[in-house]
Amino acid sequence: MTLSSTTTLRLWGVLDLLQLAWYSVRSVQSQRTPYLTDLLAILGQSEQVGGMLASVGLLAWCLQLSIAITAVGFLLGYRPTRLLGFAQIPLRLFFISPSISPLLLLAGQLPGLLFLALVISSEALKGWSLWRRTL
Template sequence: MKLTRMHVFWFWGAMDALYLIRYAVASAMEGRIPYLSDIESALWVLRDHSREQLYMFGIAMLLQVSILISCVLLFLGREQVRWVTYLQTPLRLAFIVPSVSLLLVGAQLVPNYNLVLMAVLVVISEVVKVWSVWRWCEKS
């Protein structure tokens, strides 16, 4: 079977979808409304903290929105996903949100996982995603 652009895009779209679903399910299991409860909690907590922490929360929410956008664009096979991918990569690295969402699942299942190994795997996953999206956007 020949690897096509849609295979690559659907794989990365599935990884983004898995991340979003995992987040929503974890929030719901804790009795929270995904994202809305986070924003509400942050507004209460961050009132007493510095502006920098408010900015960090805003950037983290921007990453969440960009993951949703990239998920949709990847499933639609749109070339514009390249720019979303490029822009979200530094945020994914800063907040340790790997493009290969299975890394997060694995970290939950392994009791004393190695944090350095996880960081290396996150960097590798981002390099592979940026390279593959760039390569398959160029092939169109």
């Protein structure tokens, strides 16, 4: 079965949307406003933890923002969005945030190295599919 380029983009858009929903639900369960509470916490604690750690927190928040952008772009089948998808790969690896978002449900259930291997495989598959399937 061969997927069209638009179908490939939409599949990644659905997976990004699932990750956004998961993040939002987890925030609401913790009685936080998704994204806003995290951003304010990062900015508020920057003096206490130092600029370097605050920068890492902002980078993680920017990754989440870019996931929202790619979710919309991919769902609309907008091919230039794949460039942002490529740019996310190193950040997703750094923060261990898989593009195949259902893998998040396995975090803590699998041995760490196995989960890491699944995250790396997820990003390799995304990179390959965006490169080969959406040219």
